[in-house]
Amino acid sequence: MILFVRDLTVIDFSYLHQQRGILGESFIVDVELQGELDDTAMVFDFGKVKKVIKQAIDNLVDHKLAIAADCALLSHSVEQQIQKVTYRSARGTVQLACPAEAYAFIPGTEINELTVARFLEQQIKPLLPANVEKLSLQLRAEAINGFYYHYSHGLKKHDGNCQRIAHGHRSTIQIYANGMLAPRLNKNWCERWEDIYLGTASDLVTSDALQYLTPAADDFSFRYQAAQGWFELCIPKHHCEIVPCDTTVECLADYIASQLKQADSSNQYKVVAYEGVGKGAIAFS
Template identity: 70%
Template sequence: MILFVRDLTVIDFSYLCAERGMLGESYIVDVELHGNLDATSMVLDFSRVKKIIKQAIDQLVDHKLAVPANATALTLQQHAEQVVLQFTSARGLISMAAPSQAVVSIATSQINEHSVTEFLQQQIKPLLPDNVAQLVFTLRPEQSTGFYYHYSHGLKKHDGNCQRIAHGHRSTIQIYTDNMLSPRLNKYWCERWQDIYLGTEADLCAESELSYLQASVDDHCFRYQAAQGWFELCIPKAHCEIVPCDTTVECLAEYIATQLKQQDDMKNYKVVAYEGVAKGAIAYS
């Protein structure tokens, strides 16, 4: 017998890639449980599927930075409750210091849908009743015929897991000029923010202000104290865009709308910016 749940949850996280550097991703999660019926004539009650599996996914991967533990490009050290890592990519060296709970190390040489799927299945299967013989996850990006970009960020003021300095999303965008969808502007912003780290100007710091990391002249350095602990990040400037606001989706939508209006104030703009799947903000200018 197979029990299935489509669209169980969405995983929003960032990961390190040898070619693309740091990038944000959003995966929709489908799950199948293969097994025998229990005493209640179920493989597993749907409420328990959502409670056990979704909660485990949130704790294991969601809103974290996933790193490929077997990659030679990675060095990772544990300092009490703090993780300090370096990763060499084709786009330059990325360094981060963060509380342990902000990082997930996966035993693979490459983070992708397959390796994350295997990791989740291995970690979550032991949490299920004995009558469940097999757990099968399917991770998939949102189907989109429009434009989208991958971005990473951190929200130091957030009281949840969004405060982690390197988590991210795969997000679609819809920009309207005088009430008409503008493919040109959508394409421009998605190319501008493809595989980007969006940093808040107020979080920038000098290398001398860092406690754990060293930077080069080609890096932007960020640091902040949040409820979960101390965060630092050094990332190549070419990998970043610095914005004069927090990087909430509300502020990002407003930032894009303001930029558009400054370029041509004779037109009216509507920006529909998504944060991952099926949620976002709308700004007008």
């Protein structure tokens, strides 16, 4: 007997890519459980599927930076309970210093839908009852007909896992000018923010303010203290855009709207910005 749950959850996270550097992603998760019926005539109670499996996914990967543990481009160490990571991608070297829970080290040489799914299956299967013989997870990107971009960020003021300095999303955007969808503007912003790290100006620091990392000459350096601990990031400047606000989706939507208005004040703009799948904010200018 096979029990299935479509759209169980969405994993919003970032990962390190050999060519593209740090990359924000959002994967929808579908679940299948194969096994015998238990004494309640179920393979596994749907309520427990959502509680046990979704909670495990949240703890293992969601809102973390996923790293291929066996990649030759990676080096890492631990200093004073802070995990330091250096990743030498084709786009430049990314350095991080974060608490251990900000990372997900996944076996293999690359991060993709399959390697993340296999990792989660191996970690979650022991949490399930004995009658469940097999757990299968399918990770898939949202089908988007319009324009979208991948972005990474950190929210130091957040009281949950969004405070981690390198997590992200794959997000669509819809920009309207004078009530009409504006494909050119949507395309321009998605190209501008393709595989971007969005940094808050107030988190930008000079190299002497860092405790654990040594930036390159062409890096931006970010640092902050959050509830989960101390976070630092050094990343090539061409991999970033610095914004004068927090990088919540509300602030990003408003930032895009204000930038559009500055460029052409004769139009009225509406910006529908998404944070991953099925959620976001709307701003007007």
